Amino acid sequence: MQPTTTTWEKLKQFAIILIPILVTQLSLSAITFFDTNMSGKFSSVDLAGVAIATSIWIPVQTGLSGILMGITPIVSQLVGGRQENKVAYQVNQALWLSILLAIVVLAIGYAAVPGILGAMSLEPEVRRIASQFLAAISLGIIPLFAYTVLRSFIDALGQTRISMVITLISLPVNVSLNALLIYGLWGFPRMGGVGAGLASAITYWTVLVIAIITIHRQHPFSSFAVFRQLRGVSLSAWKGLLKIGVPIGFSIFLETAVFAAVTLLMSNFDTATIAAHQAALNFATTLYMLPLSICMSLTILVGYEAGSGRMKDAWKYAKLGISTAVVLSLITAVILFVAGHQVAGLYSNEPAVVALIQHFLLFAIFFQISDAIATPTQGALRGYKDVNVAFMLAFLSFWVIGLPVGYVLANYTDWQAFGYWIGLITGLAVGAVLMLLRLVKVQGKFARQAASSTVSAPS
Template identity: 90%
Template structure:
């Protein structure tokens, strides 16, 4: 990365950082998409089972990964201050922390998941698929968390193209493994939705190995010496990382967990409604990759400019990113409105399920417009290392406003399952406005300093 002096220069650097991140996020989302899509083509029972399993897995995975992503603003600000010699130590500590978090997740998961699934009103086969999917994917938790640290390090240096290449290599690996383990091609066992969990676990190990090789051998990563010396664990370093990472992780957890809560609450509806909700949510998550990628780009760019003491440039990047997200959200809204039935048909061959998916997608349009403001704004705030207020606003948006409103609409009005989506849209819209106000306040504070 380098200092920019003109609007065109900022646009160019923003695009250089953003486009590979977007491709990477779309590819990562495609892994979940193919898990859901290919399981749904196997049967609606497998689609519902994978839906329940991912509603438990995704909040944990994204929340703890968010904690580890706290290394991004740390590294970007160190690079902005020309303190590259301190980077390897910070990355090593983050790797140790990733292993510890993974072990804790495995231990807690094996203790509590059976009870959670047992308490839900699920058909026995749906419960079996969900349980075995979680057991399979748990084999990939350690490499997934370690890769999150390495990818955050790569991206913080502005080398987002490398992350893109790694992910694009592993995407066909995951799809191929899905074909083998879900459908039983070439003599492999025909496992249905459970096979998607096995395929994902193997993919996580593959992506970690590729990242380690690249960082160890390719410039500019070799100059940092990440793997040249084994650093001992340091609670002081973990404390600094957790101070930034925990609010980020919990903000992400609160957002993903509320969707998990909605999916679990929907277990009282029939299997077709659960499957349709999950399919629509899966596609909405794919659209979410646009604002999320801009969010991650702004964390890197704003962090670099703040570390260099150029707060005016940091603010210009923030406005550029948020404006871009809003424009893209309006474009995707038009496309989704016009092609909703075709999108629904990607997830199921059953007419009843397709019709329900199409209805859910209408609400996804409004949801992603609010996301276009809230998510990039969070990314800019992370670049300033201002993370605590964003965490509280996430709690307010989803758990104080969104879920309660959704529950009332779903259970006491004719909206039924759609009421949950209306509630979440309401909460996110309020959060987006408050988040934007916080960013303006933080920028003014840094400008005065």
């Protein structure tokens, strides 16, 4: 990355960072999309089973991956401050931490999942598919978490195109494995939705191997010697990483977990409603890749400028990113409103399920507009390493406002299952406004500190 002065230069730099991240996120989302889509084409029971399984898996995966993403602002600020010699050490420590987190997840998962699924009112076949899907995908937890660290390191250097290429390679691998393992093509076992979990696990190992080879051999990553000088575990380094990563991870966990909670609460509805909700949520998650990619880009760019002490430039990037997200959300809202039936048809061949999916997608329109403000704002705050307040606001938005309001509307009004979406939209809208106010306050504080340092510096 390079310092920028004009708005055009910033827009160009922003696009260079953003576009590969967006392609990467869409590709990662596509893995879940094809898991859901191809399982749904197998049967609605498999779709429901995968829906329940992913509602448990995704919050854990994204929350803990969010903790590991704390390495992004750390590396970005080190590079911005010309302290490249400290980068490899931080990446090494994040890798050790990723392995520990993966082992903990495996231990807790194997102990807790049977009880969680047993407590739900599920059809026996849906419960079986969900349990076996989670067992299969758990084989890829260690490589997934390790790759999260390596990808965050690559992106923090501004080399987001490399992450894009690695992820694009993984997509056809995953789709091909899905076809073989879900439908039993070419003599492979016909596993249904469970095959999607195994395909994802194999894909995670593939991308990790590619990332290791790339970082070890290709410039500029090879100059950091990440794998040539492996350091032992440092609890003090873990403390610094966790100080930033835990609030990020828990913020992400709270957001994804609330959707998981909604899916679990909706287990009281029929299988068609569960399947339709999950399909609509899956597509909404795909749309969410737009603001999420902008969020990740702002963490890199704002972190780089803040590390260099250029607060005005950091603020300009924040405004540029948030405004871009809002414009894109309005465009996708129009597309979704016009083509909702066609989108719903991607997930099911059953007319009743398609109609339900289309209805849920109408609520997804309003949800993603609020996301367009809240998510990029969080990214800018992470660039400043201001993460604790964003975590508390995420808790307020989803768990104090969103889920309780949704529960009341779903169980005590005629909105039924749709009430959960209305509640989440309400909570996120409140959170978006509060998050934006926090960003203005943090930027003002950093700007005053920078101005004070400039005045007090010796001439």
